[in-house]
Amino acid sequence: MTTPDRVLTVVANAPYEVRQIPGKGFGCFAVKDLKRGNRILTDDPLLIVPVGEYYLKDVEEAFQKLSPAEQALYFTLHSAHGQDPAKWPAKVHPSVSPMERLRILEQHHARIGKEPSLISIFQTNAMEHARGAAIFPYAARFNHSCNPNACFAWNNAIQKETIHAAADIKAGEEITVSYGDIKYDRDTRRWTLKHYGFECDCPACSGDVTNLNSWAGKSEERRFRMRELDEETHTLRGRNLEAGARTEGFLAKLLEFAKLLIEERDHTIHLANIYVDIALICERQGNLVIAKATAEKALRVKLDCHGPDFPDLKNYTGVVRRIKKKIEAEKKAPGKSMQRETTEANGIV
Numbered sequence: 237m238t239t240p241d242r243v244l245t246v247v248a249n250a251p252y253e254v255r256q257i258p259g260k261g262f263g264c265f266a267v268k269d270l271k272r273g274n275r276i277l278t279d280d281p282l283l284i285v286p287v288g289e290y291y292l293k294d295v296e297e298a299f300q301k302l303s304p305a306e307q308a309l310y311f312t313l314h315s316a317h318g319q320d321p322a323k324w325p326a327k328v329h330p331s332v333s334p335m336e337r338l339r340i341l342e343q344h345h346a347r348i349g350k351e352p353s354l355i356s357i358f359q360t361n362a363m364e365h366a367r368g369a370a371i372f373p374y375a376a377r378f379n380h381s382c383n384p385n386a387c388f389a390w391n392n393a394i395q396k397e398t399i400h401a402a403a404d405i406k407a408g409e410e411i412t413v414s415y416g417d418i419k420y421d422r423d424t425r426r427w428t429l430k431h432y433g434f435e436c437d438c439p440a441c442s443g444d445v446t447n448l449n450s451w452a453g454k455s456e457e458r459r460f461r462m463r464e465l466d467e468e469t470h471t472l473r474g475r476n477l478e479a480g481a482r483t484e485g486f487l488a489k490l491l492e493f494a495k496l497l498i499e500e501r502d503h504t505i506h507l508a509n510i511y512v513d514i515a516l517i518c519e520r521q522g523n524l525v526i527a528k529a530t531a532e533k534a535l536r537v538k539l540d541c542h543g544p545d546f547p548d549l550k551n552y553t554g555v556v557r558r559i560k561k562k563i564e565a566e567k568k569a570p571g572k573s574m575q576r577e578t579t580e581a582n583g584i585v
């Protein structure tokens with residue numbers, strides 16, 4: 237558990253410092269140049285709420301287990317209370333169950349309340365945890381961007397939240413993560429971020445999305461297409477990939493998806509997972525050279541986002557190893573299935 241004196245300082249040799257930013261509270265800034273994949277932070281949970289849909293009683297229960305020092309630390313974190321009630325619809329539809337109604341109202345009151353509360357602090361800072369959601373006092377100081385340069389994840393093997401650089405970051409640059417799904421359009425992102433009490437001013441949000449020559453316009457188009465591609469491919473991925481591989485145009489859609497993520501600078505686990513699926517399909521089609529190159533890319537992105545100690549890393553290393561073995565076998569008994577066509581994959585692998 238974390239103690240209060242550590243709240244606004246960082247662990248020895250941390251590559252960032254916490255500073256105040258007008259209109260944004262605190263934020264985290266690189267103190268040296270960082271390379272994509274550098275681990276920026278590992279953080280212990282201060283408070284864990286072990287349910288997906290939490291109520292005030294769940295947060296209270298978790299809070300009661302903390303020492304007085306830890307409780308004080310909790311209340312130093314940012315709270316997005318004090319929001320304008322006029323901006324939040326207060327009516328709950330009669331069909332909503334009494335328990336769900338209670339949950340909605342508790343969250344509503346926390347947002348429009350005049351003081352920080354257990355729930356308002358939880359809403360503002362909670363991150364996913366294996367058993368529900370948790371507060372990580374250092375990770376909670378990282379601000380949002382819709383084109384972030386870092387990504388966070390709960391690492392169950394080391395029981396810590398991690399933050400890794402998802403891009404090269406220059407000394408003095410703010411380190412940001414994304415609080416929501418990158419694929420959403422600007423209005424939907426605004427709605428998600430409204431829960432945190434701010435309007436995002438990143439280039440994808442503050443620019444003119446109707447100008448297709450601007451970053452904001454191009455970004456809006458890319459995100460639109462990514463949602464389309466996601467809808468068209470998600471049921472044929474994962475355990476249904478075998479069916480996907482047999483579906484005409486499926487591989488081309490995954491390649492386009494990867495290209496859009498790269499253009500959007502989304503070097504996160506989304507990209508690693510798409511690369512894996514591309515690799516598996518190429519492997520199945522006997523296109524082992526492309527399969528190996530893409531599987532290695534997937535592993536690289538996975539390592540960059542989650543680090544070498546992440547529990548499911550072996551799934552990625554396993555794919556690379558298996559494909560390499562097949563290539564070796566092909567070399568010994570050539571002509572079986574190796575194909576070298578790279579046309580479809582040009583520019584991606």
Ligand SMILES: C[S@@+](CC[C@H](N)C(=O)[O-])C[C@H]1O[C@@H](n2cnc3c(N)ncnc32)[C@H](O)[C@@H]1O
Binds near residue numbers: 316378380381435
């Ligand atoms: C998890 S905290 C991040 C750290 C926070 N700035 C602090 O002072 O502790 C989330 C809060 O930070 C602020 N914030 C995060 N990203 C922001 C952004 N891009 N623009 C403005 N405010 C932001 C909002 O007030 C939000 O409720």
